[in-house]
Each structure stands twice: as C-alpha cells, then as structure tokens.
Amino acid sequence: MARSAAQAQDAYLERSQRNDKIATGVLTLIVGLVMLIVVSMVLFILSQGIETLFKPGFLTEASRANGTQGGVAYQLFDSFYLLILTLAISLPISLGGAVFLVEYAPDGPITSIASTAIETLSSLPSIVVGMFGFLVFSVNFGWKYSILSGAVALTMFNIPILVRVIQQALEDVPASQRDACLAMGLTRWETTVHVLIPVAMPAIVTGVVLSAGRVFGEAAALLFTSGMSSPVRLNFFTLNFASPTCAWNVFRPAESLAVHIYKIYGEGSPEAQTIVWGTAALLMTCVLLFNVAARIVGKALARRMTAE
C-alpha cells in the first residue's frame, strides 16, 4: 500500500517534469519561429531591393510614367518633408499635453475627458483619421491634396503616441527632483522646463525617433490627404512658395514612399516590380536607421547626463 502510494507519487513527479520539459521545448520552438519570421522578412525585403537601391539614378531621379519608371527621389524627399512638418506640429502639442497631464492636471472631469480623448485617438484606425483629414482639411479648408493636409493627418496619428512617450518619460523622473525645485520657490513651469525635461530628454528623444519611424511608413492616412500623385518636376531653389513645382510649397500634392509602394505594387511590368522592391528596401532601411538611431542617441544622451 505504502509502496504503491510512493510509486504514484514518483509517477506524478515524473509526469510533471516531463510536461515541464515538453512545454519548454514548445515555447523554444515558438520563439525560434517568431525570430525566424522577423529576420527573414527583413532580409527578404533587403535582398529583393538592394540591387535597385544602388542602381544609379534610383535615389536621384524623378519617377516617370506614373511611377512605373525612373527613380524615387521626390518620394524620398516628400516622405522626409512630411515627417519634419508632422514632428514640427505634433511635438510641441504633445509636449504641452503631456506636461499638463503629468504636472498640472487637476483631478476631475477635464483631465479624464482629455485622457480618454487621447486614448480614443490612439485606437482609431488610421483610415478614419485619413477620411476626417480629407473632409476637413482637403475639402472644407480647401487645402486639396497637399503636404499640409497630409502632415496634419499624420499629426493626429502621432500625437497620442508622443503624448504617451513623453508622459511616461516625465513620470519616470524621480519625484525628489520636482520636490527640490518646488521647495526652493520655483514654479511647476520652471521645474518642468529646466529640470524635468532635461532629465527626461533621453527617453523623450528615443520615443520621438521611434515614432518618426511609424510616421515615415504610414500610408492609409495619406491616401486622401496628401494624395497619390508624384510630382513630375520639383524646383528646390525657387522662393516662389505658391508655385506647384516649388519643393517647399506645402500646398502641393505629395507622395510618400509608402504610398508609392501601394500605388504601383500591382503593376505587372518588371521595371515597376524592381521599383516596388527598391522602394520597400529604402523604406525598411530608413525605418531600421530610425530604430538604431533612437537607441544610440538615447543611450548617448543618458550617458552624457549621468557621467559628465
């Protein structure tokens, strides 16, 4: 009797341990699979497009025949121009919003409405943001398909991401820093501007650059706001900002790299296909660079702040 109980106990232990081993094995397999997918996706894109990427003229020539021939120089420029305008609008607003929510927010309905609104914005499909941008900026404001419409739509997409990043970065600053400032008779404003934001800067920079990667690859919100037509000719040296060929004119239509891929991915001609893969490789490279840059810059700033 006692012996069989001991046997049962042994069997139970053995079974548990075997299950443990099986579970660990399965999990290892899953993780291996995920890593394989990520790595092979990145390598696949790069290998498909790397040749085109280094083809002379791809990065320096305008596209021809509605994007199926030529290069992607203007799309590359437009992508960065859109990104910079988007950050120029969304960064100050997000910074202000995050500071309000962390430092000033009085308890009560206003704050909870505001944080719910930001949360809602973050979960809205980007196509809905694009439709709203189309209706309000392109149609009602009469901006038509323009860089400005696109940048404002991207701003709406970017603000919730940035607010959350900056909020987190400010909350991670030790409370003792804030106490020290306030106890010397400084305002919350001075505390935030001169002490909290500098301390939070590495995290803020990392978050902003990462969000820039997201903005850079976003396309759905741009289809109806900045449009899908690549400019045929851009003049970078004119100061006539109203001219449709002036590169800096924010009221001209534009096409980002991501939108360009969407526009021509179904084109059957071999040349169009090499352009698609080249553009995808370019987009991936930029996003990877943003990713790496975010980490390096963040770490460098953090080191500079703590070491000195």
Next chain:
Amino acid sequence: MSVETSAVETDSTSADFMASVSSSEKQNRVSGFAISDEVVLETKDVNVYYGNHHALHDTSLAFHKDEITALIGPSGCGKSTFLRSLNLMNREIRGCRVDGEIEYRGHNINTPSENLYELRKSIGMVFQQPNPFHMSIYDNITFAPRRHGVRGKDVLDQMVEESLRGAALWDEVKDKLDKSAFALSGGQQQRLCIARTLAVHPDVILFDEPCSALDPISTLAIEDLMRNVVKDRAIVIVTHNMEQASRVSNRTAFFYMGDMVEYGETEQIFQRPNDARLNDYLTGMFS
C-alpha cells in the same frame, strides 16, 4: 573614474571632519535646552487630511530663532506630514488639505492668496535622499537664485563660495565647480543640497530625515553643519534617530498616530518624559 577619486577624497576629508566635529561638540554644549524667546514660525491647530484620511490632528507648535527643533515619533505618526505643511509643500500633493493657522513672522501663510514662491525662499527644505540636479555643482547652487532674478557673474560667484563655505563643502569642491553634482559622494551631495538651500538665504530650514541615507561620518558632518547654520534662523528636523535628536536639538516634539503628544526642551523630553507613550518609545518598546 570620478567616482573613485571622490571616494578617496571623502576618506581624506573624513578625518578633518572628525576633528572639526569633536571640536565644535565641545564649544556647542548648549543643545538640549531652549536658548531663545523669538518665535519665527508657529502653527495653531493645524490639521492635515489626505482625502478622507485625517493624518494630523490639532497640532500647535512654535519654532524659535537660533534653535533646532526635532520632531520624533514612529513611522506614520504624522511628523513628516507636519513638516511638509510648514512650507506648504503639502499643496503639491493631490487630495491633501491643510487646515489651521501657520504663522510665519506673525502672519498667517496658510491662505490661498499667500505667495508660495516667495515663502519657500524664506522657508527652505532639505530632503531624505540627497537630490542634487543633473547639473554642475556651480549651477546647482545658482539655479534657483537665477530663476528668482539674481544676475551678474560676480554676485553669483560670491554666492556659490559663501553657500559652499556655509555648508562646509567649499574646500572639497572649489576646484571642480563645473563637474556634475552626481560625481560627489552621498554625504557631499547632501551638503550640496544644504548649500543650495542656503543660497536663497532662508529664515527657516526644514530637514526631512536628512541623514537616513548617509553613513555615520557623513551624518556627523551634517549635524555639525546644522549647528553652524542655525545662527539667526530656525531649524526643524524630522528624524528617526533619537540619538541624533538628542545630540542636535534644543527642543523636541513627539508625535504619535497623528497627534503631537509632548513638546518641551530636549533635555526634559529625553530625561524626564511625562507621557507614557513617549516613555515607551524612548525605552524601545516600539519604534
């Protein structure tokens, strides 16, 4: 690299400290007794609430010029809450309400119209953890004064030297004023925080367990410093360390569960406590 250097320097200076500490111990034997009648800061029936929680009941205390007052008591007794009421820092905590009168130089400061920013220049505060800013030593001292409108390199230079000398830190850091404050040792950082507070010439300095994160030698240095800077101002210190209270303070108040139970000259509080709870606390029945 810098960490190692500062560690070595701390060691070389600690001997000096021991010397200076013991010498000033000898001249400064007055602690334990009241020495002044001039009240700088006074509270009348102060109550503090966190939301619905009544954290401090009807506390009335007076703080005198040239004197150090210690607030002692077990954790959660309300002593830090009370301390943070004195410079209205509790207003920075959401849901916290302070009732009652807090008179600074005869005028009630616990009013909505009180200018917090001017007040906090007069009533400085030093915290539990050394909390220098992520700036150079020089900028740590000048940051607040510059924000308060002090200008001119000569003025600022002089202020830095005075404050650092006042905090007995000048000799250790005068050659590295442009170095980050985080390169200093913990004790040096805390003295820097005191120097930073001295730079705005406060009338009262509140210390919230200033030595609880420090080693014994640094602790003695801070205590010595308090005795030096108390001249012409009032100091209030919250401490868990009863020896510290008995070493540095002129008067002591004992808090227990949100009540100020007993208040008197330090010598009397420690030698002849009236309240049974205070007696139990002093004899180590609870802590």
Next chain:
Amino acid sequence: MAKQMPKRNLEKVGLGVTGACVVLVTLVVLALIIMVAQKGLSAFFKDGVNIAGFFGGTKWDLSNSDQNGMPYTGALPLIVTSFSVTILSTIIALPVSLGSAIFAVEIRPRFGSKVFQPLIELLTGIPSVVFGLIGFHVVVGACKAIFGVSTGLGILPGSIVLAVMILPTVTTLSIDALRAVPDGYRQGSLALGYTRWQTIWHVVLKSALPSLMTAVILGMTRAFGETLAVRMVIGGIEKMPTGLLDAASTITTTLTTSMAVYAEGSAQDDILWALGLLLMGMSLIFILIIHLIGRKGAKARG
C-alpha cells in the same frame, strides 16, 4: 536684479499653454467623433438608406443603382469579412504571442529583454505596406501553390498577414503583463514543489489574466482597423465570402478603394462615412471593453 515675470503669472502661463494643448487635442477628437457620426448617420436619415438593409443586406455595389435609384448598400459581406480576418488573425497570433512572452519572461529573461524584445519591437516599425507587399508576393503565392486555387487572395492570407502585424503589439503587452506579476507568487509556488510549468500555468498566467486580455483586445483593435496590408492580399471584391481563399473585402479596404471617388454629399459618399462610423464605433467598443477589464481588475485587487 533683472526684471522677471512674477512667479504666480509664470505659473498661470504654464498652465494656460499646456492646458491649451490638451484642450486642442480634446476638441479635435470630439470634432472628429461628431463629424464622422454626423456624416455617417446622414446616410440613413438624409439619403434614406435602410439601416436593416445596411447591416443585413448582402449586396454591396455603389456604382449601380436599384429600381429606386439607390446604390446597393448591404454591408454585411464587409462586416463579416472584417470580423473574420480580425478573429482569425487573433487566433493565429495569440498562442504565438503568449508563448513567446512566457519564454521571454519566465524561461530566458535575459535573452528576452536583450535580444527578443528589441527584435520584436523592430516588427512594430515595419510599415504596413511592406507587410502587404510581402503578403502579396509570399503568402498569397504560398496559398496559391499549397491549395491549388487560382488567385490565392482572400481571408486566409489577410489573416496571416494581420497575425504577423499584431504579433508585436500582443507580445510586448503580454511581456509587460507577465513582468508585472510579483516574484513572490512564483517563489511561493516553486517552494510548494510545483514545477516551473505548473507555476506559469496556474499562478503567473492566472494573475496576469486581465492584462493579457487587454493585450489581446488591443491587438484586435489594430487588426480591425488595419487597411493597406489587408487591401493588398484580400482581393477587394465586395461580396459575401464563401471560403477562406475567396476574394473578399473588409470595411477598411472598401473605404480605401471607394472613398474620394464619389462627390461630397452624394448618397454613395455618405454611405462610405457610415462605414467609417462603424469602424469608429468598433474601436470605441474595444476601448470600453479594455476599461471594463481594467476596472474589474482594480476591483479584484481591492
């Protein structure tokens, strides 16, 4: 002494400037919700589209009109397709995400935080058109070859692509959820003689359940609203799907192809806004569910 703004005014300026940012964002969001709702509802109240027909009808064709001169506005095929890809992609992604999260937190924490998490976060950064492109060439091609169908477009490739896209969201949030379980729980369970796997299954996952559910719902929110990647692999034919490899169209993909085609204010335009309203309504419902889970979790913790 230089002249300076009094502190009290400075604080008011700070409060005003930052408060204005928050108010601006809030107003824009409110404007968005109101405008989408107003445009979407006008399809029913102004143009007289039948609500029951919208949710129940199976014929969607905006370019042709029925005998009453109204376009065909039965959105059920789109709704069914949208939910199919969302649910199917969640079913594919969930075990993988959860398994990876368990591995990265419980089994190899160092590897998890140093190697696996940066890698998976890289996936978040890949633009959706790139996912679509790979899906179009690799996944669709594979479906065609494996199942011997003519195009290989449809709900299945759409769900696979979406599964990979929501993988980082669900995995990262699950990792956070598991990390938040106090170590004491694990040590207590191990001290009672449970194996690591039993500990994970009975103790860790159980206590992280509300956060894990939030992670899954956020993944579903993303899958439901995703547009271009799905558009590139699903075929874009607005009819009731009959199989997983049948060209179909989701709410979002129909919007992509039809929006901005019809004149502003036309019945066709309004009905597309009704689809937009449906999308917005779904994401609001997802948020609501997350809040309810959070509130329940908070109540359970006391």
